[in-house]
Amino acid sequence: MMKLIIAWLRKDGSCRRWTNSKPHEHAAMSLNVYADAMKRLGKEWKCSAYEAAETVNKFFKSKENQTNADRIRSMTDEELAEFYTKFCACAVCEYKDEERDTCGAPTGFLCTKTYAKTIILDWLKTLA
Ligand SMILES: [Zn+2]
Numbered sequence: 001m002m003k004l005i006i007a008w009l010r011k012d013g014s015c016r017r018w019t020n021s022k023p024h025e026h027a028a029m030s031l032n033v034y035a036d037a038m039k040r041l042g043k044e045w046k047c048s049a050y051e052a053a054e055t056v057n058k059f060f061k062s063k064e065n066q067t068n069a070d071r072i073r074s075m076t077d078e079e080l081a082e083f084y085t086k087f088c089a090c091a092v093c094e095y096k097d098e099e100r101d102t103c104g105a106p107t108g109f110l111c112t113k114t115y116a117k118t119i120i121l122d123w124l125k126t127l128a
Pocket of ligand 1: 090091093095096103104105
């Protein structure tokens, strides 16, 4: 059976992937695609494929230790507008109910008012 990897690049830069391959086949196909991409980037950036790979790795390393605050600071105006539309202390509080997309804090627990600043400050310092 032919093995495939399908990747969708969304407008926001996130990527969805699907494959019917085994892990080692997945790795072999991915590394081939990666090598091709570095060659193409090298051509575009007028450097070697190896240098292009180093630049890409540096970029990912800089993203590795990024906090939520760092991530927000680097957002575009459009991303900020979307972020603020959805954000409140309960979006990041410890009682957040992911399934129902609501705050699951006990009734009377005022995380949005009494502890909002602390909750948000803790979240901003957390790695994204
Ligand atoms: Zn909450």
